[in-house]
Amino acid sequence: MSHRRRATSPGQIWPRVAALLLAALASLTGFTAAARACAPDHLDLRGPFGTLRFSVELADDAAERGQGLMFRENLPRFSGMLFVYDRVRPVTMWMKNTLIPLDMLFVDPQGVITHVHEGAVPGDLTSIPSRGPVAAVLEINAGLSSAFGIAPGAEIRHPAFGTDAAWACD
Numbered sequence: 001m002s003h004r005r006r007a008t009s010p011g012q013i014w015p016r017v018a019a020l021l022l023a024a025l026a027s028l029t030g031f032t033a034a035a036r037a038c039a040p041d042h043l044d045l046r047g048p049f050g051t052l053r054f055s056v057e058l059a060d061d062a063a064e065r066g067q068g069l070m071f072r073e074n075l076p077r078f079s080g081m082l083f084v085y086d087r088v089r090p091v092t093m094w095m096k097n098t099l100i101p102l103d104m105l106f107v108d109p110q111g112v113i114t115h116v117h118e119g120a121v122p123g124d125l126t127s128i129p130s131r132g133p134v135a136a137v138l139e140i141n142a143g144l145s146s147a148f149g150i151a152p153g154a155e156i157r158h159p160a161f162g163t164d165a166a167w168a169c170d
Contacts (some may be wrong), residue, residue, distance in 0.1 A: 038159050038169030043082060043138070046167060047154030053078065054140065060084040060160070069139060080140040084160045088135050092127040095120050101142035104128060105150065109135040111161035113144040113154045116145050136160060 045052045055078065059065045065083050069075065085091065088109050095102070099122050106115040115131045119142045130137070136156075144150065155167040162168070 011112040024116050024157060038157065040159055043156055043158040044154050044167070045138075045150065045154055047150060049149045049154075052148060052150075054138075055079045056082045056138070056158075058082055058084060058160075068098065069100065069102065073099055073101065075100055075102075077141060078142075080138055082158065082160065083137040083139070085135055088133045090133055090136065093117075093120070093130075093131045093137060093139075094127055095122055095124045098122055102139045103142050103150075105138040105140070105145070105154075105156075106130040106132075106134045107136040107138060107150065107156055107161075108133070109134075109161065109164075111156040111167055113152050113156070113166040115149070116140065118145050 031132065040058060041055060043052065043054050043056050055076070057080075059081055060083075065085075069081050083091075083093075091106075093104055098120075101122055102120045104117040104120055106112050106117070106159070108114050114134060117128050120128060131165060155165075157165070157167040157169060159169055
């Protein structure tokens, strides 16, 4: 009985080689899914709706928080701004010079959403209160909270919430 080897075309080899090289690179650099999950420019949000990933800009000093998303004409669907405060406290937001409608997610020090304000109106100067002390506020496109069922109790994973977070970075 003879065993014949099937010829392998270059089109069949390169995907395997590429996968092996990427795996080796990930192993050597320590680049893992957990590391990607906890980059400062992304956050993950989980709840009964499953898990969502957002690209975020950080507003973690007074000047950045003051500017926020003012004068922006659009915000990509799964993008947002994470306002991080230096101490836990009640905060108020407003929509002065903000051109796009937003949902505001108020977040406690463990990364748990405590209050959702849906559909903040562009240009409105009415104060939007956190309804209690918070460590952060996530602004996303208006309508996403309702569309996905994002509500109090949902958890955020991001380096800003540290190792004591409800959903901490690994």
